[in-house]
Amino acid sequence: EDQVTQSPEALRLQEGESSSLNCSYTVSGLRGLFWYRQDPGKGPEFLFTLYSAGEEKEKERLKATLTKKESFLHITAPKPEDSATYLCAVQVTDSWGKLQFGAGTQVVVTP
């Protein structure tokens, strides 16, 4: 059975304190891995899509990487506005395009 697990569940950072979030997956075949940011009471906002092991993408203070078993979302020198829940989702090769989400990592960045 396909599984997506995110860790840690919650992360509290000081402003400027870099850290990484983990998304590990066990799937029959990966078509794509997605990262979303979700603010409280809002819908997920698309950040990145990664397709193959070794791929990296960056946006401002965020950098996403992908291996054959997991993805990392690195947050460099975070600011309070980076506080959000970060969701990872995978799309597998034998599905029509359905996303399987992890439960998310809630990040709080304090000044």
Next chain:
Amino acid sequence: DAMVIQNPRYQVTQFGKPVTLSCSQTLNHNVMYWYQQKSSQAPKLLFHYYDKDFNNEADTPDNFQSRRPNTSFCFLDIRSPGLGDAAMYLCATSRDIVGGLVHTQYFGPGTRLTVL
């Protein structure tokens, strides 16, 4: 800006009283999705439309129905809401999913449903 719009943002209904949530999109995507998300949980797919072709997830209760009158609009009907249906309901859209291509799903802001 092209976007996914959901109305209302907050909906309060009474136990057993039917409710309809709406979603519209200006992205001209042919696939639309409805998700249910409860507090601190991952979004759970209820169903999706590929054009007018309706696809129900196996574990979606019969209490949930959907309509898509045209490309731009999609509705979620909850026929007899129970207390357990209180959640955030998210609409998403994507481009064509045929051919094994990866297409990003774009989400609306959600509708928070409260059942009294």
